[in-house]
Amino acid sequence: xxxxxVSAGPDGEIANGITARLLHAAAQRLGWQSAFxxxxxxxxxARAPLNAADIxxxxxxxxxxxxxxxxxxLAGLASVSATPAEALKDxxxxxxxAADRARIAPAATAEGNDVGTDLPVSPAKSAVPRIxxxxxxxxxxxHTFMAAEALQQxxxxxxxxxxxxxxxxxxxxNPLTPEDIxxxxVVLLAVDIEVDTxxxxxxxxxxxxxxxxxxxxxxxxxxxxxxxxxxxxxxxDTPAPDRAGKDSEAREGLGLYKHLLTGVSYMLPMVVAGGxxxxxxxxxxxEAFKEPGTLAAALxxxxxxxxxxxxxxxxxxxxxxxxxxxxxxxxxxxGALAGSLGAGFIGGILAGFIGGYCAxxxxxxxxxxxxxxxLKPILIIPLVASLITGMVMIYLVGGxxxxxxxxxxxxxxxxxxxxxxxxxxxxxxxxxxxxGGPINKAAYAFTxxxxxxxxxxPMAVTMAAGMVPPIGMALATLIAQRKFDPRERxxxxxxxxxxMCFISEGAIPFAAKxxxxxxxxxxxxxxxxxxxxxxxxxxxxxxxxxxxxxxIPGAMNRPxxxxxxxxxxxxxxxxxxxxxxxxxxxxxxxx
Numbered sequence: 001x002x003x004x005x006v007s008a009g010p011d012g013e014i015a016n017g018i019t020a021r022l023l024h025a026a027a028q029r030l031g032w033q034s035a036f037x038x039x040x041x042x043x044x045x046a047r048a049p050l051n052a053a054d055i056x057x058x059x060x061x062x063x064x065x066x067x068x069x070x071x072x073x074l075a076g077l078a079s080v081s082a083t084p085a086e087a088l089k090d091x092x093x094x095x096x097x098a099a100d101r102a103r104i105a106p107a108a109t110a111e112g113n114d115v116g117t118d119l120p121v122s123p124a125k126s127a128v129p130r131i132x133x134x135x136x137x138x139x140x141x142x143h144t145f146m147a148a149e150a151l152q153q154x155x156x157x158x159x160x161x162x163x164x165x166x167x168x169x170x171x172x173x174n175p176l177t178p179e180d181i182x183x184x185x186v187v188l189l190a191v192d193i194e195v196d197t198x199x200x201x202x203x204x205x206x207x208x209x210x211x212x213x214x215x216x217x218x219x220x221x222x223x224x225x226x227x228x229x230x231x232x233x234x235x236x237d238t239p240a241p242d243r244a245g246k247d248s249e250a251r252e253g254l255g256l257y258k259h260l261l262t263g264v265s266y267m268l269p270m271v272v273a274g275g276x277x278x279x280x281x282x283x284x285x286x287e288a289f290k291e292p293g294t295l296a297a298a299l300x301x302x303x304x305x306x307x308x309x310x311x312x313x314x315x316x317x318x319x320x321x322x323x324x325x326x327x328x329x330x331x332x333x334x335g336a337l338a339g340s341l342g343a344g345f346i347g348g349i350l351a352g353f354i355g356g357y358c359a360x361x362x363x364x365x366x367x368x369x370x371x372x373x374x375l376k377p378i379l380i381i382p383l384v385a386s387l388i389t390g391m392v393m394i395y396l397v398g399g400x401x402x403x404x405x406x407x408x409x410x411x412x413x414x415x416x417x418x419x420x421x422x423x424x425x426x427x428x429x430x431x432x433x434x435x436g437g438p439i440n441k442a443a444y445a446f447t448x449x450x451x452x453x454x455x456x457x458p459m460a461v462t463m464a465a466g467m468v469p470p471i472g473m474a475l476a477t478l479i480a481q482r483k484f485d486p487r488e489r490x491x492x493x494x495x496x497x498x499x500m501c502f503i504s505e506g507a508i509p510f511a512a513k514x515x516x517x518x519x520x521x522x523x524x525x526x527x528x529x530x531x532x533x534x535x536x537x538x539x540x541x542x543x544x545x546x547x548x549x550x551x552i553p554g555a556m557n558r559p560x561x562x563x564x565x566x567x568x569x570x571x572x573x574x575x576x577x578x579x580x581x582x583x584x585x586x587x588x589x590x591x
């Protein structure tokens with residue numbers, strides 16, 4: 001018997017090559033003649049394609065990790081499709097069984113319609129499910145990549161072809177190609193912020209939060225295949241944000257919170273750059289920037305420019321999340337007005353929502369003749385929405401919010417030790433209770449916004465407390481090694497590194513496995529650190545960076561006290577968890 005093996009699984013060309021050679025060897029042991037071709041996932045061409053003689057001699061084709069070709073030289077040959085796991089479990093037995101059920105796949109006409117044959121199509125021939133995914137979180141540091149890794153592992157375990165594009169802090173990694181998207185059965189958007197979905201027009205889309213994908217990768221992939229809905233194109237030339245999967249969005253708590261986090265994610269680079277540039281200007285002296293023409297003055301001026309853009313960017317991208325590109329102009333204009341009126345980040349948030357929903361309502365309910373419909377997204381929506389947003393900010397919202405923000409700023413800058421400690425306790429608990437979830441992000445967004453008003457104490461509290469859970473878990477694996485299996489001890493090392501970088505999500509593997517013990521221990525440690533940082537009067541001008549930001553002169557006013565506060569809370573968390581954690585033998589006995 002002569003067979004052709006096409007290996008195109010989701011794990012890359014190296015893994016596909018190994019799979020092909022194992023099956024080729026199994027075929028030879030059966031006394032068969034075989035030839036193989038290795039492809040990258042989702043590709044229709046191979047680096048070393050089969051020759052015409054191999055194809056002409058083939059009795060049937062085995063596709064591993066791919067569906068049967070409907071075009072090209074292999075189209076029309078009897079075939080069987082299988083996942084790598086199915087084919088390699090017992091290669092010899094699998095090949096013998098496959099030979100009995102090989103069937104001719106339907107061909108395709110020029111119009112793309114299937115032309116059937118007289119032979120029935122075997123159920124084994126059905127294509128392996130294909131999913132393309134995007135992961136994105138507000139900071140683009142932890143959840144983005146951890147969710148992608150969880151989905152990739154689940155896809156390998158379940159025989160699903162998956163291509164994942166990550167939208168991290170450094171931009172898009174592994175961008176999806178048009179071929180990937182065209183071949184996909186469904187698009188999975190595991191995102192906490194808005195992403196452009198214009199390229200997925202006509203495809204089934206399923207949305208969820210990154211945390212859901214991280215904790216239940218297999219379930220997320222299965223729900224995507226079962227519940228994805230086709231996105232509806234918007235009227236006009238500019239596509240609106242995808243609204244597919246609204247039911248799933250509601251279940252996952254997306255909506256207003258997602259729009260806010262979209263704005264925060266785009267604002268963060270401004271805050272980081274501006275805060276650190278201003279801190280660098282203080283290296284030459286606290287008031288050195290007042291001397292015109294000096295490097296300190298230039299650094300301060302550049303940092304102030306970044307801070308000037310912070311609120312317009314926040315408002316603009318909140319509006320963008322709501323109404324896509326037509327929302328940018330009214331959102332940014334409203335944000336600029338919020339800054340000039342003294343309404344600060346609170347006014348910027350309101351301006352973003354006002355501008356975004358104005359643009360969205362106009363886009364949805366204003367119907368124009370087809371001849372001028374194209375003007376709506378580039379002229380009418382920005383003009384009318386900006387006018388409404390500007391008038392509302394100037395006459396209704398700006399002044400009142402400015403008074404509220406001024407009162408809040410005065411209270412935070414002048415509160416006594418008791419109130420400072422109470423605020424530290426509250427923020428410390430919020431940062432640790434859900435490890436990068438909604439409560440954590442709400443506390444973080446609040447303190448980042450306060451940086452625009454030159455209130456730096458709360459930011460010091462949130463970053464310090466956010467570092468406690470992963471560092472605490474790392475210390476616990478050292479204190480009580482016998483209670484942790486080897487995989488947990490390895491996870492502890494990674495958690496320690498992530499914690500030092502202010503990535504709270506490093507503790508998620510522990511919290512997912514033992515939430516009733518990890519979360520209380522983390523919260524108590526976070527409260528201790530938050531209270532100590534507030535009591536010590538620490539001030540931080542940068543919103544991210546962990547311990548490494550302390551290397552920049554002027555970023556932290558009391559670095560040694562800050563480090564001691566973080567270590568104190570981490571040790572408390574580690575000791576509590578080391579005591580209350582059950583040993584593997586106790587867990588096995590309970591089961």
